[in-house]
Amino acid sequence: MRKSIAAAGVLATAALALTGCGAAADATAGDSGTWPEEITISLVPSTENADLAEALEPLTGYLSDELGITVNGVVADNYAATVEALGADQAQVIITDAGSLYHAINQYDAQLILRDVRFGASSYASVAFTNNPDKYCDDAPVQATYAANDVALSFCNGIEQEGADSTGSGPAGLDALKNIDEGTKVALQAATSPAGYQYPIVAMQDAGIDTDADIVQVPVEGNNNAVLAVYNGDAEVSFGFWDARSSVLGEAPDVADKVVAFAYTDMIPNGGVAVSSSLPDDLVAELTTLMDEYVDSSDEAAQVMSDLVSLTDWTAETNQDEIDRYGEILQKFAN
Template structure:
């Protein structure tokens, strides 16, 4: 699962209207006695602009229609916050959205988290601490491990990855090495709304005893690629980005694996996922969860739809809500 997810993140709102039948109409003898609504709306945010999103959604809506035995339509909404607002107003009963919006939907409207987004096998990812000064931040010699998303070897130290193996990006790891960020160190940080480029790194540095307002020289950058390039070009000694942002600069910095070393991982940052209204019947939620969880394996077309529509490789029913809750705590810390 992963990036970044994410963010990297980039979703849209889609509504799936499930009309015309109760649970008994599906021939499910074990279904609950609660009557299904005549229609429900599933709201999601696509990763790319599409002139006809409804048409792009057709494979997904057709799959759900065929399997549920009821009509499913797709529509579009504008952003992550809108998905939560739609659920709160009962304009949508299912949302596919980012982690922060999942947290808000769960806590504001008692939504139920049913699936998590998967990117390249990961449903969460760490913010990575990068440096061009391994003598200062590494307790051992950097080693090379393979980033599976694009099969490139990158450098790591402090035992956060194993030499010759596939990197896992699992944190927290080696966060004590952040204590080596001494007064005046230039640290490249992204916008304050970036989980991997600012929020989780700031929390990790503060936990290491660093006053991030006074002890470091913040070097503002836009985007994970520019965070890596700030270290690569010597504009900063340390930078933070998603796992593994170095793969985004291979064209302009083909030797980035030698010049930029990953030396620590923060706590895991969750991908988004799918949440449903507490008003939906349990049997409808169960069937919808199973169908969406299995969608990517239903056809080659489904795999392409997932990639093109929401930049995902799968959904998983392993929700790990504690990661979403922790993310919400960090969002609240930076809300002002």
């Protein structure tokens, strides 16, 4: 292995001042060849930080020491900028959202190497909620535990098992969407929301519902308000991430009795890590392993993951089909 060198100073700006060096010309794309002397990672931090260089240094320093090459970090203003950086070879590694992964893969032949993990899951479903279980449930609602905050919530149509921890795994119970009849009030979030609008619209259309003419769309802002719309009777059905009911327990402590989850959509993918096709295969393999193991490398690493990108881990189980499906749905709502 190459002699380890000290981590280079991390590049960090509030804008995407991507001046990091690209992969060296002798690095053979898609092959095991000479490694570049340095690579650059572009990411969008989950929270604003007054000293982004300091926030990034533990990750880039760890990778620099283990790989024996300089790993720089650069902050992007938004997720689309990470894709642009990779396409311009100003960054060779991007940590970004699912939509940007899709575009990087399809526009620039990027390789998806890792998926983001939050509390054990690399994807999540949109949940269909109702205050009318007699209409949407084929069986009596049961309670399962939402482990993130240890609260029992109500489910029907067999999407969760009574007394167990809920899994939030879809698709499940989607036939019940056919019970949404003409004039039903359905609370929907902004058209850019995967869990609050896009995946639910597709699921309802797949169930034969004309989402423009058959339902009364009740616009709401945020997952908590989607739940409250059903809780308060402003809508008969709403959609939100799994499990959005936990966000309203303070103001609606009996939400488990009044709001029942009756269906899960297809899984919505978390983001992840993609690399440029210019990087040699053996470098990509080692980088993948190191980043996959990063959260377990130290207590500091786990804290960096949480603070920098709001993650608890990465996984090499990429499930690219979920990213591809997400891309298809993004395209549907592009205009």
